[in-house]
Amino acid sequence: MAYEFERKQRIAVLGGGPGGYEAALAGAQLGADVTLVERSGVGGSAVITDVVPSKSLIATAEATNSLAEAADLGVQFFSRGETGKPVRPEIAVNLAAVNKRLMGLARQQSEDMRAELVRAGVRIVTGEGRLDGSSAIIVSTSRDSGTDFDRVEADTIVVAVGARPRVLPSAVPDGERILTWTQLYDLQTVPSHLIVVGSGVTGAEFASAYTALGSKVTLISSRDQVLPGEDADAAHVIENVFKRNGMQVLSKSRAESVVRTEDGVVATLTDGRTIEGSHCLMAVGSVPNTSGIGLEEAGVQVTTSGNIRVNRVARTSIPNIYAAGDCSDSLPLASVASMQGRTAVFHAMGDAVNPIELRNVSSNIFTQPEIATVGWSQKQIEEGIAQGDIYKLPLKSNPRAKMLGIRDGFVKLFARTGSGTVIGGVIVAPRASELIFPLALAVEQRLTVDQVARAFTVYPSLSGSITDAARAMHIVL
Numbered sequence: 001m002a003y004e005f006e007r008k009q010r011i012a013v014l015g016g017g018p019g020g021y022e023a024a025l026a027g028a029q030l031g032a033d034v035t036l037v038e039r040s041g042v043g044g045s046a047v048i049t050d051v052v053p054s055k056s057l058i059a060t061a062e063a064t065n066s067l068a069e070a071a072d073l074g075v076q077f078f079s080r081g082e083t084g085k086p087v088r089p090e091i092a093v094n095l096a097a098v099n100k101r102l103m104g105l106a107r108q109q110s111e112d113m114r115a116e117l118v119r120a121g122v123r124i125v126t127g128e129g130r131l132d133g134s135s136a137i138i139v140s141t142s143r144d145s146g147t148d149f150d151r152v153e154a155d156t157i158v159v160a161v162g163a164r165p166r167v168l169p170s171a172v173p174d175g176e177r178i179l180t181w182t183q184l185y186d187l188q189t190v191p192s193h194l195i196v197v198g199s200g201v202t203g204a205e206f207a208s209a210y211t212a213l214g215s216k217v218t219l220i221s222s223r224d225q226v227l228p229g230e231d232a233d234a235a236h237v238i239e240n241v242f243k244r245n246g247m248q249v250l251s252k253s254r255a256e257s258v259v260r261t262e263d264g265v266v267a268t269l270t271d272g273r274t275i276e277g278s279h280c281l282m283a284v285g286s287v288p289n290t291s292g293i294g295l296e297e298a299g300v301q302v303t304t305s306g307n308i309r310v311n312r313v314a315r316t317s318i319p320n321i322y323a324a325g326d327c328s329d330s331l332p333l334a335s336v337a338s339m340q341g342r343t344a345v346f347h348a349m350g351d352a353v354n355p356i357e358l359r360n361v362s363s364n365i366f367t368q369p370e371i372a373t374v375g376w377s378q379k380q381i382e383e384g385i386a387q388g389d390i391y392k393l394p395l396k397s398n399p400r401a402k403m404l405g406i407r408d409g410f411v412k413l414f415a416r417t418g419s420g421t422v423i424g425g426v427i428v429a430p431r432a433s434e435l436i437f438p439l440a441l442a443v444e445q446r447l448t449v450d451q452v453a454r455a456f457t458v459y460p461s462l463s464g465s466i467t468d469a470a471r472a473m474h475i476v477l
Helices: 018-029 044-048 051-073 095-120 201-213 232-244 334-348 378-382 399-404 437-445 449-453 464-472
Strands: 010-014 033-038 123-126 128-131 136-143 146-153 156-159 163-165 193-197 216-220 248-250 255-260 265-269 274-277 279-282 286-288 321-323 363-365 370-375 388-394 410-416 422-429
Touching: 010 018, 010 128, 010 136, 010 146, 010 334, 018 033, 018 044, 018 095, 018 156, 018 334, 033 136, 044 051, 044 095, 051 095, 051 201, 095 123, 123 136, 156 334, 193 201, 193 255, 193 265, 193 274, 201 216, 201 232, 201 363, 216 274, 232 248, 232 370, 232 378, 232 410, 232 422, 265 279, 321 334, 370 437, 378 388, 378 410, 388 464, 399 464, 410 464, 422 437, 437 449, 449 464
Parallel strands: 010 033, 010 156, 033 123, 156 321, 193 216, 193 279, 216 248
Antiparallel strands: 128 136, 136 146, 163 286, 255 265, 265 274, 363 370, 370 422, 388 410, 410 422
């Protein structure tokens, strides 16, 4: 008697960043036959050259700042000079050691992720991949004998190829003086004068970090203020902190070109001004890695910028092809990429799935202090796109903030007019990335300000400012 066994669903994932990694794990968890194709290492650029090393560098910068500001808390560092009198030591940063450490952390994280996939039963193929229609991926692998090709058949394909730094023809990175954010980690010493072109999230984060590490920093911003598009109050706080710490911020300025000199760089602005520095970081956005991977031939629609169009379950214009992460036209956040990867596979395999609601996504800018946001923005409320009330509580009124010597920051809540439902918020504070979670939970679960206010927070704590702000927005029934 012949038995017919149902074949496992075959899932091929192109790209091993946060989106591809989570898609592969989800597929293995649901019993699919999963193959992951990755050219540079599991974790992709997010782990190897972007998020993990950059946030590790920022953590070092935070530690440097903490030492520098310890005197405000009554902690003083002294050594004995030759005469026996106390001498205040300088804070020195060994950038070569810092970069060695953070790149080691990135490699370890990549190896840990790879091991997790192997334990889950995912087949990992190393090489350059491209779609072969809508049902297969062709992988080219360079070997001593030449190039080998491997064909991965699939019922479902998840494209998670990420993005790379945008390069301007007038400021081509050389990896030594003119740099993208992926090339900073080869530096052996702290730049004496770092010019940062671009005041978006990446530019602001690195400008903040290198100022703390001891560089003179000039930030070239084409807009009225740094962090255009972010909460105006938050951007104002950060720009004031930048200037107070000695950073030169050139607002309403645009770099026309950056060229290397014998011992540094020269940035020329469109108005003719020139800025000389030792190094230049180009932080002018990113480009999706979608060209030449067979998307057009497979019928997958992309935007004019090359990003893959996806719906709320990460599905593309081709029913069995999904896309996750920075290569898609969704928010370029690692957390969103991970959610897209899981959602794509759950949807493809018929599991229960909640379509992604970008309005509920919390995000963070790792400047010092950090800026965390979730939900509707104040600008949208003021423009009438959302109906809400706004309450802002300065962090300096918080007792824990006073104890820690925190001078800058605030908690801002947005609540639906009438019902008091929390629809968004902004936190500017050290570790705002941790403090935003209660607000993200409130937005996701549609809690009211009264419900948030009834939660007990530790006294004293920075999180107490969240319940204080919610209490101030009490809805009288």
